[in-house]
Amino acid sequence: MKKYLNSFKQIVGAQNMITDPFDLKPLNQDWQRFYQGKSELAVTPTSSKMVSEILQFCNQNNIKVVPQGGNTSFVGGATPVQDELILSLRKMNNILEFDTTTSIVTAESGVILQSMNDYLQTYRYQMPWDLGARGSCQLGGNIATNAGGLNVVRNGPLRNYILGLEVVLPNGKILDLLNKNRKDNTGTDLKQLFIGSEGTLGIITKANVLCAPIPEQRQVFFLELKGFDEAIQLLRSAKQFEQLGAFEFMEGRILQRCLPFNPQLKAPFEFKADKYYVLIEICGQQIELEYYFERLLKHTEQIVFNQNESELQAMWRWRESVPENLHKMGHVLTYDLSIPPDKFEWFAEEIYPERKGPYNAFYGHLGDGNIHYNIIFESVEEMHKEQERVEDKIIKLTKSLNGSISAEHGVGQLKRHYMEIQKGKETFGYMQELKRVFDPNNILNPEKLL
Amino acid sequence: MKVLVAVKRVVDSGIKVRVKPEGIDLQGVKMTINPFCEIAVEEAVRLKEKKLIAEIVAVTIGPKQGAESLRHALALGADKAIHVTTEARIDQAVQPLDVANILAKLVERDNYNLVLMGKQSIDDDFNQTGQMLAGLLDWPQATFASNIQITDGVAQVIREIDGGLQTVKFKLPGVITCDLRLNQPRFASVPNIMKAKSKPLETIPLDKLGKLHNSIQITKTEAPAVRKGGAIVENVDVLLQKLRTEAKLF
Numbered sequence: 001m002k003k004y005l006n007s008f009k010q011i012v013g014a015q016n017m018i019t020d021p022f023d024l025k026p027l028n029q030d031w032q033r034f035y036q037g038k039s040e041l042a043v044t045p046t047s048s049k050m051v052s053e054i055l056q057f058c059n060q061n062n063i064k065v066v067p068q069g070g071n072t073s074f075v076g077g078a079t080p081v082q083d084e085l086i087l088s089l090r091k092m093n094n095i096l097e098f099d100t101t102t103s104i105v106t107a108e109s110g111v112i113l114q115s116m117n118d119y120l121q122t123y124r125y126q127m128p129w130d131l132g133a134r135g136s137c138q139l140g141g142n143i144a145t146n147a148g149g150l151n152v153v154r155n156g157p158l159r160n161y162i163l164g165l166e167v168v169l170p171n172g173k174i175l176d177l178l179n180k181n182r183k184d185n186t187g188t189d190l191k192q193l194f195i196g197s198e199g200t201l202g203i204i205t206k207a208n209v210l211c212a213p214i215p216e217q218r219q220v221f222f223l224e225l226k227g228f229d230e231a232i233q234l235l236r237s238a239k240q241f242e243q244l245g246a247f248e249f250m251e252g253r254i255l256q257r258c259l260p261f262n263p264q265l266k267a268p269f270e271f272k273a274d275k276y277y278v279l280i281e282i283c284g285q286q287i288e289l290e291y292y293f294e295r296l297l298k299h300t301e302q303i304v305f306n307q308n309e310s311e312l313q314a315m316w317r318w319r320e321s322v323p324e325n326l327h328k329m330g331h332v333l334t335y336d337l338s339i340p341p342d343k344f345e346w347f348a349e350e351i352y353p354e355r356k357g358p359y360n361a362f363y364g365h366l367g368d369g370n371i372h373y374n375i376i377f378e379s380v381e382e383m384h385k386e387q388e389r390v391e392d393k394i395i396k397l398t399k400s401l402n403g404s405i406s407a408e409h410g411v412g413q414l415k416r417h418y419m420e421i422q423k424g425k426e427t428f429g430y431m432q433e434l435k436r437v438f439d440p441n442n443i444l445n446p447e448k449l450l
Numbered sequence: 451m452k453v454l455v456a457v458k459r460v461v462d463s464g465i466k467v468r469v470k471p472e473g474i475d476l477q478g479v480k481m482t483i484n485p486f487c488e489i490a491v492e493e494a495v496r497l498k499e500k501k502l503i504a505e506i507v508a509v510t511i512g513p514k515q516g517a518e519s520l521r522h523a524l525a526l527g528a529d530k531a532i533h534v535t536t537e538a539r540i541d542q543a544v545q546p547l548d549v550a551n552i553l554a555k556l557v558e559r560d561n562y563n564l565v566l567m568g569k570q571s572i573d574d575d576f577n578q579t580g581q582m583l584a585g586l587l588d589w590p591q592a593t594f595a596s597n598i599q600i601t602d603g604v605a606q607v608i609r610e611i612d613g614g615l616q617t618v619k620f621k622l623p624g625v626i627t628c629d630l631r632l633n634q635p636r637f638a639s640v641p642n643i644m645k646a647k648s649k650p651l652e653t654i655p656l657d658k659l660g661k662l663h664n665s666i667q668i669t670k671t672e673a674p675a676v677r678k679g680g681a682i683v684e685n686v687d688v689l690l691q692k693l694r695t696e697a698k699l700f
Contacts, residue, residue, distance in 0.1 A: 222637070268637050293640050304637035307522050308482035309464020311637060 056172025109140025148408025486568025
């Protein structure tokens with residue numbers, strides 16, 4: 001990379017280059033510290049034109065590039081594998097316009113999700129997707145991952161809300177797929193290829209996003225159930241609620257272990273390891289509490305609900321702090337799977353019969369059939385020893401249920417070697433061909449996804 | 451032992467308020483029990499669970515919607531509720547001395563052994579009502595309670611004061627106002643909020659118990675000044691210069 005420093009200086013300017021190893025350290029590493037890259041240079045372009053010039057230069061000189069947004073990937077998708085150039089979108093953080101009639105916002109891909117919401121709040125709108133990393137993750141990264149999150153059961157997938165994109169291709173060409181038309185049936189929808197492509201086909205630099213109105217009222221219920229089948233019965237009822245905002249599930253065996261990590265946080269229950277917990281959010285205009293009381297009481301008497309904003313935040317905090325608390329409990333193997341919702345517990349029992357072995361627990365977006373299955377080890381050695389055996393079992397079992405080995409987190413580095421099993425030779429073959437179409441020199445995010 | 455817990459209904463502290471010249475805009479704004487009053491209710495419930503008191507009566511002063519806060523208190527564990535009704539603005543026209551007088555009337559009527567309340571309400575921050583009530587009743591008081599013990603009709607209260615903690619002891623009846631670290635109120639459960647519907651709720655028009663004198667007039671309501679942006683300076687010399695010329699510190 002050293003021989004190219006001057007060239008990059010010409011393209012981006014010294015102020016948009018990071019070479020200090022200390023500053024590069026957090027960019028070379030993912031937040032879970034599973035992966036360590038060796039990049040010696042990061043560039044922080046300030047315009048699509050600059051991104052275009054960078055990629056054109058890299059393509060001509062066979063320099064590998066890792067596009068990086070908030071670096072919040074769960075699968076090592078945003079960090080270098082070797083010494084690739086890191087292209088950070090952080091400075092392209094302008095929100096360009098909001099159309100109040102169509103509720104379409106146009107923004108550069110480096111805007112942080114929370115910042116989008118702060119801006120939209122004035123207009124009483126919000127981003128249609130939401131996830132725990134909202135304070136760090138960026139628009140471009142979210143789109144490149146087709147991020148899932150907490151609102152899928154209410155709003156559907158991120159894909160539904162991307163009306164247009166501006167993408168810089170590996171050869172430097174700027175592909176203008178920006179569009180503010182709600183309906184546009186004029187042939188193959190190319191932007192769909194880039195959504196979820198994890199930065200392997202092009203770098204997203206701008207997006208037109210259809211926003212969702214901020215619900216007038218939000219009400220959260222936290223329920224304690226005696227068995228997993230009760231959670232499924234509850235799910236069946238909740239799916240009939242027109243105002244259903246979220247449906248999240250947590251095993252008691254996880255929440256009970258989270259108690260010591262949130263000592264000041266008001267707990268809805270004295271979490272028990274043999275119980276099952278569900279968070280249901282209702283949102284809309286004029287929430288009629290009695291309607292929900294009646295229907296929820298049919299499932300259990302153990303239901304609490306928030307009387308004010310701070311209780312609502314507290315209940316969500318219990319759910320959202322699970323991933324970070326898990327990491328405080330030991331070394332965690334985490335699997336983000338889509339399987340039929342009623343098979344979550346059966347699945348866990350198949351992997352570790354009677355749940356014996358290393359501590360294992362699942363939680364997640366039960367409403368979408370998306371389970372986060374976690375195995376906690378006391379030492380890294382134990383984890384590596386068990387990983388191959390158990391991972392193979394997990395992948396095979398998921399495949400046998402016609403599930404997905406990555407519901408929302410993406411593939412990145414973590415699940416690359418399972419892609420052919422997951423997709424089948426035929427489909428995977430087409431994916432690789434498409435990669436060659438857009439990136440014949442394989443400079444963009446190599447050794448990721450494909 | 452019978453306890454009276456006074457609760458005030460205030461704007462939910464988790465939401466952003468809008469300031470109008472005549473006061474805070476309450477139109478369509480979410481309201482909830484004042485956090486310190488909620489702590490008082492929770493403490494009463496815990497004392498009852500320890501079998502130190504037999505009955506908890508929650509009281510609020512305000513319009514129709516005030517009943518929701520009483521329902522909340524009943525769901526947390528209060529046995530009965532009293533709704534003193536008035537259409538006056540709770541955050542402006544219902545003032546400490548008037549409230550204290552009304553509560554004193556109720557104490558005389560119903561013979562409570564203890565009055566628990568929040569140390570102050572988050573809308574006006576007066577921190578006067580409990581103290582005035584004790585004065586009117588000629589009862590002992592312990593304010594800013596962070597711990598309450600009751601043994602054989604004697605209350606021992608640890609108070610949070612500027613210098614640290616102070617422990618006071620007095621024979622009941624008395625008034626205790628509650629501070630943040632006293633307890634963390636429980637969540638209200640759905641079955642309990644439904645049971646709350648059948649608990650006794652007495653409605654009394656305010657003028658049967660007292661009067662609102664409006665002796666304190668609110669002359670102006672304004673939002674706090676917007677914080678001016680700071681600046682990052684190159685070095686200590688520039689810092690000193692700015693402190694001298696801009697902040698005019700020396």
